[in-house]
Every structure is written in structure tokens, then in C-alpha cells.
Amino acid sequence: MKYLSTRGSKELKTSAQAIIKGIAEDKGLFVPESIPKMPEKLAEIINGDKKLNSFGNNSFQNQRVLDSIKYKDVALEVLKVFFTDFTEEELSYCVNGAYDEKFEKEEIVPVVKAGHGYFLELYHGKTAAFKDMALSILPYLLTTAMKKEKEDKKICILTATSGDTGKAALAGFADVPGTEIIVYYPEQGVSQVQERQMVTQEGSNTHVFAIDGNFDDAQTAVKKIFSDPKMNKDLEEIGFKFSSANSINIGRLVPQVAYYVFGYIKLLEQGAIKPGEKINVTVPTGNFGNILAAYYAKEMGLPVDKLICASNENKILTDFINTGTYDRRRDFHLTNSPSMDILISSNLERLLYHLASEKANCDWGKNCNHSDAGKEISALMKSLDEEGKYTVSEKIKQGMKDFIGGYVDVNKTNETIGKMYSEHNYLLDTHTAVGYKVYENYGKETGDTKPTLIASTASPYKFAESVALSIGLSEEANGFDYVRAIHNKTGIAIPKGLQDLENKKILHTGKATPKTMPETVINSLK
Numbered sequence: 329m330k331y332l333s334t335r336g337s338k339e340l341k342t343s344a345q346a347i348i349k350g351i352a353e354d355k356g357l358f359v360p361e362s363i364p365k366m367p368e369k370l371a372e373i374i375n376g377d378k379k380l381n382s383f384g385n386n387s388f389q390n391q392r393v394l395d396s397i398k399y400k401d402v403a404l405e406v407l408k409v410f411f412t413d414f415t416e417e418e419l420s421y422c423v424n425g426a427y428d429e430k431f432e433k434e435e436i437v438p439v440v441k442a443g444h445g446y447f448l449e450l451y452h453g454k455t456a457a458f459k460d461m462a463l464s465i466l467p468y469l470l471t472t473a474m475k476k477e478k479e480d481k482k483i484c485i486l487t488a489t490s491g492d493t494g495k496a497a498l499a500g501f502a503d504v505p506g507t508e509i510i511v512y513y514p515e516q517g518v519s520q521v522q523e524r525q526m527v528t529q530e531g532s533n534t535h536v537f538a539i540d541g542n543f544d545d546a547q548t549a550v551k552k553i554f555s556d557p558k559m560n561k562d563l564e565e566i567g568f569k570f571s572s573a574n575s576i577n578i579g580r581l582v583p584q585v586a587y588y589v590f591g592y593i594k595l596l597e598q599g600a601i602k603p604g605e606k607i608n609v610t611v612p613t614g615n616f617g618n619i620l621a622a623y624y625a626k627e628m629g630l631p632v633d634k635l636i637c638a639s640n641e642n643k644i645l646t647d648f649i650n651t652g653t654y655d656r657r658r659d660f661h662l663t664n665s666p667s668m669d670i671l672i673s674s675n676l677e678r679l680l681y682h683l684a685s686e687k688a689n690c691d692w693g694k695n696c697n698h699s700d701a702g703k704e705i706s707a708l709m710k711s712l713d714e715e716g717k718y719t720v721s722e723k724i725k726q727g728m729k730d731f732i733g734g735y736v737d738v739n740k741t742n743e744t745i746g747k748m749y750s751e752h753n754y755l756l757d758t759h760t761a762v763g764y765k766v767y768e769n770y771g772k773e774t775g776d777t778k779p780t781l782i783a784s785t786a787s788p789y790k791f792a793e794s795v796a797l798s799i800g801l802s803e804e805a806n807g808f809d810y811v812r813a814i815h816n817k818t819g820i821a822i823p824k825g826l827q828d829l830e831n832k833k834i835l836h837t838g839k840a841t842p843k844t845m846p847e848t849v850i851n852s853l854k
């Protein structure tokens with residue numbers, strides 16, 4: 329399996345090379361030349377395998393087979409078909425290092441039924457957000473890739489964060505030999521808990537800066553630094569190379585495919601669905617990485633019908649899905665689901681590329697170089713840069729017919745948290761509440777009652793103030809008091825990483841603007 333750029337340059341990379349590079353030279357994102365088929369072992373389970381059925385109607389046996397499937401097994405099978413240049417031993421090493429006791433739940437990703445939904449709880453890792461699912465394994469993949477490619481330079485990981493990626497990347501890369509990690513977060517755009525998580529990060533290779541600007545400003549500046557020849561040269565002189573821990577890195581995207589497959593198997597195990605039965609997936613969306621992973625799972629053969637893309641008031645994706653026009657010329661809103669306060673959703677480029685090239689007059693990779701699709705995507709991205717918008721072709725629009733877009737505002741988000749808690753005794757964070765409400769609206773409008781997995785992307789404790797006020801608690805002085813208040817009321821365990829946060833030493837106080845970011849890179853590495 330080779331990787332190519334969404335913007336059509338002819339160079340093919342191995343997955344190890346693509347993971348090290350992070351972003352392609354022509355500024356495109358790396359995509360697999362084809363989306364692989366579901367590995368047989370998993371397909372057999374998903375679709376009801378003959379061998380399972382040959383246990384007769386003994387559902388007890390089926391149950392045992394299902395029960396015995398661990399998250400690590402699913403992750404390994406999925407990684408094997410995408411990262412074919414890694415050996416099985418290498419991938420096992422990565423998977424075993426990542427999905428261990430760092431996670432506070434033994435099953436790694438529990439699936440919990442509440443209200444009309446099945447919540448895929450992705451937030452039980454070290455930093456209490458779904459970003460841990462990929463960022464606990466990325467350092468293993470990257471360092472293994474460096475060994476494979478005999479990379480002699482050190483890697484400087486530049487990361488723009490809307491709040492959760494930053495901490496998860498810092499935690500993943502802290503003191504990893506051969507790497508330095510620099511994180512930029514929007515000073516006004518993250519919760520108090522999120523900010524404190526980042527500025528207290530230990531590790532001699534960690535660097536954190538508050539940016540005067542929003543996430544889009546930080547992400548745009550980071551992408552610019554990546555592709556700036558002078559920056560790359562300066563870095564090379566001091567023995568470094570850039571890579572990315574954002575979801576533009578394919579090494580972050582692919583591990584996310586695994587949990588949709590795992591979630592489906594959990595639904596089977598719980599008896600919520602029959603083998604092969606179609607489900608829907610709902611994802612609270614920002615940079616479009618998480619929902620793209622669900623799309624990859626669907627394309628591999630996971631029985632998924634609709635992909636419900638939920639947004640907050642920054643509803644650029646809702647508008648895009650409904651009209652085919654992506655228009656970023658609009659006001660940016662700061663909401664209480666800050667990880668979705670994004671107007672330039674990077675990973676959408678990958679979906680557009682897949683759809684543009686899908687039914688091109690050639691087979692993936694073999695008989696043509698996909699330069700037509702690459703040209704088409706380059707033109708769209710240029711238009712986004714220069715005019716602030718683009719409109720996709722009818723073919724791409726048709727290709728998106730299983731995507732449903734919807735959004736809810738802050739009031740509805742808070743109301744949803746309150747209602748879910750009072751009616752079902754289940755506590756949602758603000759992002760997950762956006763997802764749930766959009767899903768509920770979709771269900772009401774269409775009458776579609778298929779079982780639906782809802783990506784539950786953060787612990788409610790990360791957005792303690794909104795969550796506390798939504799379940800009727802009174803105002804407190806700061807974010808940490810809200811954490812205690814929620815705990816007193818609900819009894820839900822506070823994630824370990826958040827327990828002692830208030831008393832941790834603040835280690836990072838750096839500030840930057842999009843303009844001064846290049847200097848901060850060089851200074852951090854000196």
C-alpha cells in the first residue's frame with residue numbers, strides 16, 4: 329500500500345515515509361492509494377461467519393468468541409492492512425505500547441446505551457479526550473518509522489490545537505527520544521481545564537505557546553511553516569525535520585478507524601444488532617478527522633449507513649453537506665464546544681480527493697497517477713485560499729449522499745446535557761451533546777431508527793463549567809471548583825489526569841502570534 333498526495337504530485341510514499349513527513353510537499357495530505365478491504369478475521373465477525381454459525385445455534389459460543397476480542401486485536405488487524413510496509417512485530421509493538429493501563433477502562437473503548445444512542449466512549453485515555461486513541465500510538469508509529477527509514481535527523485513535531493490535541497500530543501511525545509514537540513493553542517479558545525493540562529506538561533522536549541488568534545490562525549501558520557523552504561533549511565542545519573501530530577498526519581487517522589470496527593463488534597456482543605446489520609454513526613466534528621475515519625471504516629466494508637456530521641454554531645460543514653459549497657467567509661464563533669470551533673476542516677480534503685478519483689477512468693494507482701483528481705482538489709484548495717470558498721463537482725456531491733449535516737447552538741447543547749442527565753442519568757460533555765442532539769433531530773425528521781453509535785469525544789470533566797451549570801449546579805469561582813461540584817453531585821470518577829491539576833506547577837508561559845511562530849520554533853530547538 330502506497331500513499332499519495334491529495335494535490336496530485338506523482339511521488340508515492342510508504343506509510344512510514346508519510347508518517348514521518350506529516351504533510352506532502354505540494355501541501356496536500358497523504359491518502360492511501362486505495363481504501364483496503366476489511367481484514368478477513370474482522371469481516372467474519374462483522375458479517376456473521378460460517379465458523380461462528382457452525383457452533384450451531386449455540387449463541388453462548390458466539391458470545392464467547394465476541395467477548396474474547398480485545399481492542400488491541402482489532403487495532404492490529406486494521407493497521408496491518410493500511411501500514412503494509414511495517415512488519416507484524418513492529419505493529420504489535422506499537423499497539424501493545426499504546427493501548428495498555430494508560431486507559432482507565434479495561435475494554436479501552438466501552439459502548440454505553442443511553443437515550444436513543446449507543447455512546448462509543450473514546451475518552452478514557454490519559455488526557456480524557458478521544459485524541460488519546462490516536463496520540464497514544466502515534467509516537468510508537470513515528471519512532472518505528474524513523475528506525476525503518478534510518479532517519480538520522482531528530483523530529484520536531486509542530487501542533488496546532490483547538491484544546492485536546494495539544495495535551496494528548498504532549499502526553500504522547502513527552503521525553504520520547506529523538507523528538508521535540510511544540511504546541512500552539514488559542515489563548516481565548518480553550519477551557520480552563522484544557523489550558524492547565526497543557527501548561528503543566530512535564531518533559532524536557534515539550535514546548536507550549538498561547539497564541540493570540542484562533543485555531544484556524546494557528547493551523548494555517550503551522551501549515552505555512554511546514555512548507556516554507558527557509559524554515560526547513562534552518563531546521564535541517566540544526567539537525568531537525570518537521571512532522572505533525574495533527575490529524576493531517578495519516579499516522580493519526582488510521583488508528584481511529586479501529587474503534588468504529590470495535591464499536592460495531594461491541595454492539596454485536598451486546599445483542600443490539602445482528603451480524604451484517606447496518607448502523608449509523610454520529611460524530612461531533614471539527615477538523616473532519618474522526619468522521620473521515622468512520623468513512624474509511626464504511627468503505628472497508630463495515631455495515632454503516634449514514635455518517636452524521638454534527639457541528640456547533642460554526643456550521644460550515646452543515647452548509648457544505650447541504651449545498652456543495654464550502655464558504656469560510658463568515659463569522660467565527662467561540663462556543664462551549666471549543667474543539668469544534670473550526671472553519672477550515674483539513675481532512676475534508678481527503679474525502680474530496682477520494683470522491684473525485686473514485687470513479688475516474690482508471691484503477692487506483694495502477695493505470696493512472698490520479699493527477700486529474702489531484703488537479704481538481706488543488707484548484708478547490710486554491711479557491712478556498714484566494715476567494716474563501718469553493719463549490720464541488722456534481723460527482724463529489726453525489727459521493728457525499730450518505731453524509732448528513734446538522735448543527736445545534738450553545739443553548740440546545742446545554743439543554744441536551746441537562747435532559748440526558750435527568751432522564752437517563754448519563755453525563756455528556758459539550759461536544760458529545762452536540763452530536764447527540766443532531767442525531768436526535770435527524771431521527772425525528774427522517775424516522776430512521778437504526779442503532780447509532782455516537783462518538784463520545786471527551787470526558788464531561790474537561791468542560792466542567794458548562795456541564796455543571798447544565799445539570800443545575802450553581803456558579804463556582806473557577807473550573808476546578810466545577811470539577812469537584814460535578815463529582816459531588818454525580819459520583820462519577822474524575823479522570824486521573826485531571827485530579828491534581830490545580831496544584832501542578834505551571835511550566836510553560838510562552839506566548840506567540842501567528843507572525844512570531846517561526847521564531848518560537850527555532851528558539852525552542854536551540
Ligand SMILES: *Cc1c(COP(=O)(O)O)cnc(C)c1O
Nearest residue numbers: 492614615616617618667785786
Ligand atoms: C478534536 C475534537 C473533536 C473534533 O474532532 P475532529 O477529528 O477534529 O473532527 C470533537 N470533540 C472533541 C472533544 C475533540 O477534542
